[in-house]
Amino acid sequence: MRLIETIKQKNYKTISIIGLAKNAGKTVALNYLIEEANNSNIIIGITSTGRDGENIDLVTNTQKPSVFVREGMYVATAKKALMLSDAKVEILETTGIQTPMGEVIIVKVRQDGNIQIAGPVSTMDMKYVCKRLTFFGADVVLVDGAIDRRAVSSPVITDACIIATGAVISRDMKIVIERTAHAVECYSFEEVDSNIKKLILKNNKTCIIQNSESVIIPNIETSITGGKKIVEQIDENTTHVFIRGAVTSKILKDLCQNEFIKNIKIVIEDGTKIFIEVNVWNDLKRKGLKLQSLNPIDVIAVTLNPVSPAGYFFDSAEFKTKISHYLSNIKIIDVVSGGEEN
Known part of the structure; x- marks a missing residue:
């Protein structure tokens, strides 16, 4: 079963995508899910706990994939980020929520294109934005997060979580797998009596x-x-x-x-x-x-990026096989090589 179908079948309304490091493939995973949703006629809403979708990573100064949105999708992003985007949108609501890039605005995409996402910072504001995206018509809301802003994956905000990992973490595949398995384990502690x-x-x-x-x-x-x-x-x-x-x-x-x-x-x-x-x-x-x-987190998938912006890469098949051995109960997806799912 495709990941987007699993999300729909379990009736999840909000999903966080958490990158274990910068350039771990989080934006690629987001684009993959957007495309999968479009193919399945599922209406997606997206927002972010920080800035994403810019062409150059502002921290690492490396090339980044754009967030490509489809007609009919809903987006919550800051005013300045919206002005830097080329997708044609209809403004639905100005939320009054302020970020370093201006007020968060909720829009509906009227013409396909690239968009930058810079969403709310606080937990309370993120909960509000997710509810509004659902209110306007999103079947599923995807929240772009990061390991340093991982509170967004708390069950208080989102129903489930996708973890993005990749070669950028280390040149040693064993270390990448170890850190990824550790993150999944910490997110998946059993619920107390x-x-x-x-x-x-x-x-x-x-x-x-x-x-x-x-x-x-x-x-x-x-x-x-x-x-x-x-x-x-x-x-x-x-x-x-x-x-x-x-x-x-x-x-x-x-x-x-x-x-x-x-x-x-x-x-x-x-x-x-x-x-x-x-x-x-x-x-x-x-x-x-x-x-x-008290509140276990449902990690529904781990996405892999075998390529590091530093110029080295892992063998995709080997990477997927080895990490699947440690995470046998979780869907593993190599989003870089087209998203073939296990």
Whole structure:
């Protein structure tokens, strides 16, 4: 089944596309989905958490593919970005949402062409824009994101996520695969038991849950700096520790110093809140660290870009075969070689 058909069948309304690095093929993946939707008569809406669609990457100064939109699509983009685009559009709404490139405007494409996308920055504004794109007629809204703006892939905003990875991450294919598998794993932690979830949501603070379902709320300013205080209150009766907000390597290392860690499940809000290096994560897992999520993220596909703008590339078939071995339950798509799907 084609990816766009999977999205439609599961009735997803909003999908985020997250690039694990600049030039990982996120824009190519976006264009691929736009074309697939056009072929399937599915009306697409698009927006972005930053600027995308420009010909030259403003950070790396390398050539970038344009975002090519089709007649009948809906786009939410900033005023200055819209003025740099050659697609003919009809303005439907001025949202009042301000960005560094001006107010976000919602338009309907009246003639095919290239367009630059610069959407909302905040979570609240992004939720609003996605709802308005759906209101005007989009069957599916695609949100162009990035690993440094990955909160857009939170279940609070989008229904599912596509991860774009590629050779740009490293000349070593093994490293690319390892980092990609790590990102997918962090996004896909299993959901915590419903009874524990109710306790956590009731308190909505970093807390320690005992086997009697009593809750201890440590006196800390933030979870990031409060790891040692949390550890001091974990004992043999502890079953879960909920960390609100960002989850860093430091706090997880602190928790793993506790002798009872192998019997405890660490609960996070969702996979966008975890910030930990692959080697640290693997080491902590060996020590017994187990993570669960209040809101698991549905990673429905990983797209591959075997070409790096630095001039090197991977063998497409080998890249896809090897990464499919590690991510056997996820659709893998090489969007550069035409999007043939497994």
